[in-house]
């Protein structure tokens with residue numbers, strides 16, 4: 001196969017580079033035998049990319065809509081199905097400008113590990129109150145309410161670091177994740193389903209599970225861990241759909257394993273029914 005050269009950029013990982021060029025991590029490593037430790041790469045380093053890699057695979061899959069933030073003009077929503085959307089903005093430190101993004105077709109589901117919306121807001125504002133960056137999602141779902149914390153079309157910050165650039169929408173569900181099969185209470189599930197259905201109809205996030213991962217999480221090893229098998233599979237962020245936090249790469253030192261054994265397929269089916277597709 002032909003080989004091209006690629007200069008490693010800030011925030012790159014080998015699995016992300018592989019995904020960008022539509023090849024496997026193993027193929028990338030095979031073309032770069034000089035790399036002894038795949039965690040030790042640095043910006044500016046030149047690596048080989050096998051195959052016809054002139055055009056990174058960034059195009060959306062067929063049937064998906066890419067909506068630009070400028071086009072939607074919907075940065076703060078008023079209504080999502082039957083829910084009135086409450087605005088509770090959690091800005092960046094010192095009101096730094098938001099990072100704009102176009103739809104990536106990716107959403108991330110989280111749980112707050114609490115039982116109240118107000119506690120979730122407090123937790124996400126905690127850093128800000130201490131003069132540090134905040135870590136809000138776009139939407140909180142709970143108590144039969146939807147609260148929006150960040151404008152749509154801009155990055156939220158519920159993940160660690162650079163990975164926040166990939167999900168177009170991040171949702172915090174007011175719930176405690178469980179390691180066995182579970183679903184949030186209705187007061188959390190209904191607004192969460194409404195958001196997911198909205199994102200499908202309007203924002204190009206498909207009602208699909210990346211890699212068709214099963215709801216059962218027996219394959220996730222070691223569990224819980226920042227480097228579990230789903231996180232290191234190279235699927236994130238190369239397939240569209242709804243991920244859980246525990247499937248997002250590069251979250252060390254966090255071991256966040258939300259949403260555990262949630263029945264994601266049922267949640268997405270409910271969103272499908274609501275969207276009336």
Ligand SMILES: [Zn+2]
Nearest residue numbers: 110245256258
């Ligand atoms: Zn999370």
